[in-house]
Every structure is written in C-alpha cells, then in structure tokens.
Amino acid sequence: MSSDELVFVRTIELPDMIAYAGATWDWHKLHYDSAYLASRGLDRPVVDGQVFGAYLAIALREWFGAEAVISALSFRFKNLVFAGETIRCVGVPSESAAASATASRKIEIDLRVEVVEDGRIAVAPASATLTVP
Template identity: 55%
Template sequence: MTGPEVTVGSEVAPLERTIELRDMVAYAGATWDWHRMHYDFEYLQKRGLPAPVVDGQVFGALLAEQLQDWLGPRAVVRRLHFRFKNLVFAGETVRCTGRVIAVEGDTLRVEQRIVIIDGDEPERVAVEPAGAEIVLRAEEAP
C-alpha cells in the first residue's frame, strides 16, 4: 500500500481551513444553497448573529477532504457522519482531526472532529462526533 501505514490508533493528518465569505458564496453557488444566513448581514443582525454562518454541508466536505488528502486516491469514503455542536462564522479557522479506530481488511473506521481555532481564544468544538468508513481500493498494476 502506498501512502501512510495505517493501524488502529494512527492519527489522521490534520486539515486547517479559514472559511472566508467569498468561499461561502462560491460554495453556495455550487450547491444552490442561497439561505440568507450565509451572506446577508442585515438579516443576521436582526437575529443577533455576528457574521454569516458557514453552511453545514461544508463540514462534510472538509471531513472527506481530510481523509482523501491523507490516504490518497485509493481511498473511497463509503460512509460519513457528523453532528454540529457550535455555529462557525465567516472568517473563522477550523481544524479537522481524527484517528483510526478499526482496521478490518481493506476497510478503515475513523473518528473525527472539527474545532474552531481563532487566535488566543480557546478551541470550541464545531463538529463532534464525526467519523467515516473508508475502503482502500487495490493498487493498479503499473
């Protein structure tokens, strides 16, 4: 197998991303999710929210990206689950972490989480629990 050696307890390479408003608008265009909470400051102010709220689908994409970046093109994410704990706002930075909790043949189970990391503020959990089942495809012969 190319890529990292994977055993129970292996740490997934972390993924960090600052999610800016322009990223959120691009994502909204790709997914056709134009809810005002993702871009309309007047709408948000009336509801006591400090900034546009990152679309929840983004977190599934980040969790899958983290796994694909770590394991490479052989990895097929078969199942992915996650639960929201806190809102994430435009301009905040998140970190995805994870570790392998089971290896059964060509199938891995991973637990993951996403925390909000901003400057001197303590981390806040954005997504937990989260995790995935990944199948590693056989390598093709050269």
C-alpha cells in the same frame, strides 16, 4: 493533539461560502446577508453546516489519497462557525485499521472539527468508513 491524530486545517472565508452556496443552491440569508444577520444579533455570516461534510471528505482524501473510497460519513453539529474562522479537522483511525497490512484495507476513523481560534467543537461525534487500496 496525539501523534496518531491526522489533521487538516482550513480558514473558511466568505468567498468560499458563496462558492459553496452557488454549487448547492443554498442561498439562505444566514450565510451572507449582513442586514439579516444583524437583525438576529449576529455580526458575521454563519458557515453552512453541510459544508463540514465536504471538508471532512477533503481531509480524508488528503490523508488517505485520491484512490480512497469513502463508503460512509456521518457527523453532528455542535456549534456555529462564522466566516473568517479557521477549522481543524481531526481524524483518529481505529486500532484495527492501523494494524492492518493488507493490500486493500477498510478503515474506520473517528472525526471531529474544532474551531482553531477558541477550541470550540463545531462537529462531533463524526465518523467515516473508507477503503484504501
């Protein structure tokens, strides 16, 4: 990890996944049903892929403050993440963003999500554009 990387770490537990499912009305059995998972050769529930957008947005707000406005966020899934695993959201601001000293600035940031336990990349490429007051 380099010194210009921003890092946000979170363990995703089954109650977190159930809360997200309730908020989004996404009750696919892949995210909670042990019998369904076993029939597909999986030993743990699979984290809903869309939750990574939420975690990246949370990370951006933590890094740049609640007043930051996220105008674009894109990401691509690479690997499954399972209940109980810890993710690391990593952001690297562009060179121009780091050099900007204006009162309100636009930042382009490259993002990725890694699984801490084994280093596999869960989400990449990913990027965001935001305005920071």
